[in-house]
Structure formats: structure tokens, C-alpha cells
Amino acid sequence: MLLEIKDLTLEYGRIEALHGISLEVEQGEIVALIGANGAGKTTTMRAISGLRPVAKGSIVFDGQDITKLRADKRVILGVGQSPEGRGVFPGMSVMENLEIGAYTRRDKAGIAEDLERCFALFPRLLERRKQAGGTLSGGEQQMLAVGRALMTRPKLLLLDEPSMGLAPMLIQQIFEIITEINSQGTTVLVVEQNAQQALSRAHRAYVLETGSIVKSGTGQELLNDPSVKDAYLGVA
Numbered sequence: 252m253l254l255e256i257k258d259l260t261l262e263y264g265r266i267e268a269l270h271g272i273s274l275e276v277e278q279g280e281i282v283a284l285i286g287a288n289g290a291g292k293t294t295t296m297r298a299i300s301g302l303r304p305v306a307k308g309s310i311v312f313d314g315q316d317i318t319k320l321r322a323d324k325r326v327i328l329g330v331g332q333s334p335e336g337r338g339v340f341p342g343m344s345v346m347e348n349l350e351i352g353a354y355t356r357r358d359k360a361g362i363a364e365d366l367e368r369c370f371a372l373f374p375r376l377l378e379r380r381k382q383a384g385g386t387l388s389g390g391e392q393q394m395l396a397v398g399r400a401l402m403t404r405p406k407l408l409l410l411d412e413p414s415m416g417l418a419p420m421l422i423q424q425i426f427e428i429i430t431e432i433n434s435q436g437t438t439v440l441v442v443e444q445n446a447q448q449a450l451s452r453a454h455r456a457y458v459l460e461t462g463s464i465v466k467s468g469t470g471q472e473l474l475n476d477p478s479v480k481d482a483y484l485g486v487a
């Protein structure tokens with residue numbers, strides 16, 4: 252198991268945002284976490300990447316308990332994140348944004364290889380490599396954020412709402428790229444409101460409702476589940 256979360260509880264002050272959730276991601280999978288606004292999807296990502304301390308429970312990554320490990324140490328172990336809202340550095344060029352992703356690495360040849368891989372996945376970023384991050388379109392910034400996370404050469408890529416704010420054609424495209432990244436060997440945990448896309452791309456998925464996991468199954472099972480259809484797919 253690459254990632255194993257057990258009975259995780261997380262609090263914002265006196266408010267408990269996650270009520271003891273458990274989930275697993277196996278090496279090589281795409282796992283989706285779907286849920287409505289405010290269900291706790293971003294909070295779960297913050298717990299995994301170490302941006303918020305957890306109150307109870309455990310997170311084991313690649314055989315190591317990382318529940319209390321600092322966020323930067325988790326990146327070095329192989330947890331790479333593309334945050335919600337993109338988080339691109341607006342004043343830095345596309346190239347500099349990508350290079351920052353690799354700041355913990357010393358393997359120059361590997362970094363050059365990963366840059367090439369990024370540009371092959373996102374030809375738009377190559378065209379715009381000298382342009383300031385802040386001048387890119389929303390879709391391009393989303394691609395840059397994913398590219399920057401890939402530059403950490405993660406074992407597990409965490410994607411928080413990669414489709415947010417994108418036109419339907421671009422949503423399709425970003426999910427195709429996620430599938431491509433996965434087929435090249437990177438395990439992916441993706442948080443999404445666009446349940447249709449996420450479930451059709453994911454091997455397995457979990458449904459999060461107000462801080463609890465209420466359902467899990469293969470992407471296909473959940474796509475066909477009447478209550479999931481009703482609540483998240485816009486069809487009864």
C-alpha cells in the first residue's frame with residue numbers, strides 16, 4: 252500500500268472538519284475523492300501533505316508513518332501536491348515555476364529529464380516558458396501547477412480540483428493528461444467536484460460527506476450507484 256490513512260480526525264479550532272476517515276491508495280492507482288462544497292476534500296489533502304496537523308489517526312506513506320512529519324520532508328519522501336487555486340508564482344516565469352518544483356533535488360540529469368517530460372505533457376508550457384506565470388490563462392496555470400508538482404518526481408501526486416474554473420474541453424484534456432501521467436507510473440489521488448470525469452478516470456473512489464467517508468468502490472461502481480448519480484452526477 253502506498254498510502255494508508257486510518258481514523259483521521261482534523262480540527263479547525265473547535266470545529267471538527269474530518270471525523271475519523273480511513274482511505275487507501277495502492278501503488279499505480281488513480282483514486283478519486285469526490286464530495287460537495289465544504290465536505291472536507293481540501294482538508295484531507297492538507298492532512299496528507301502536512302499543511303495542517305491532525306488531531307487523531309495515522310497516515311502511513313510508503314511504509315513510513317508520516318502523521319507528524321513536516322510538509323517539506325513529505326515532499327522529499329515523494330508526496331507531491333498541486334494545490335487548489337493553483338498557487339502559481341505570478342511574477343516568476345513558467346520555467347522558474349517549474350524549477351522551483353525541483354528545489355529539493357540535486358540530480359541535474361533527472362531534473363532535465365522531468366522538464367522534458369513536463370513539456371511533452373504540456374506543449375503550451377514550452378511555448379510560454381519565458382512568460383510570467385501570472386499572465387497565463389486559468390487552464391495554463393492549472394497545467395503549470397500540475398507540472399510543478401511533477402517536478403518533485405512524486406511517488407504520489409495529490410491533485411486538488413484540477414478541473415476548477417476550466418472550460419469543458421480543457422477539463423477533458425486535463426483528465427486525459429492525468430491518465431497519461433498515471434500510465435507513466437505515477438500514483439494519483441485526485442480530489443474533485445466534477446464527479447463524472449473523476450469517476451470515469453479513477454480505478455477506485457471515495458465519497459466524502461461533511462467530514463465522513465460514506466461510500467467507496469471502483470470508479471465504475473460509483474458511476475452506476477443511484478445515490479451517487481442523484482447527488483453528484485446530475486441524473487437520477
Ligand SMILES: Nc1ncnc2c1ncn2[C@@H]1O[C@H](COP(=O)(O)OP(=O)(O)OP(=O)(O)O)[C@@H](O)[C@H]1O
Binds near residue numbers: 263291293
Ligand atoms: N482554515 C479553516 N478554518 C476554519 N474552518 C475551515 C478552514 N478551512 C476549511 N474549513 C471548514 O472545514 C470544512 C471542510 O472544508 P474543505 O475546504 O476541506 O472542503 P472541500 O470539500 O475542499 O470544499 P471546496 O470544494 O469548497 O474546497 C468546511 O466546513 C470549511 O468551512
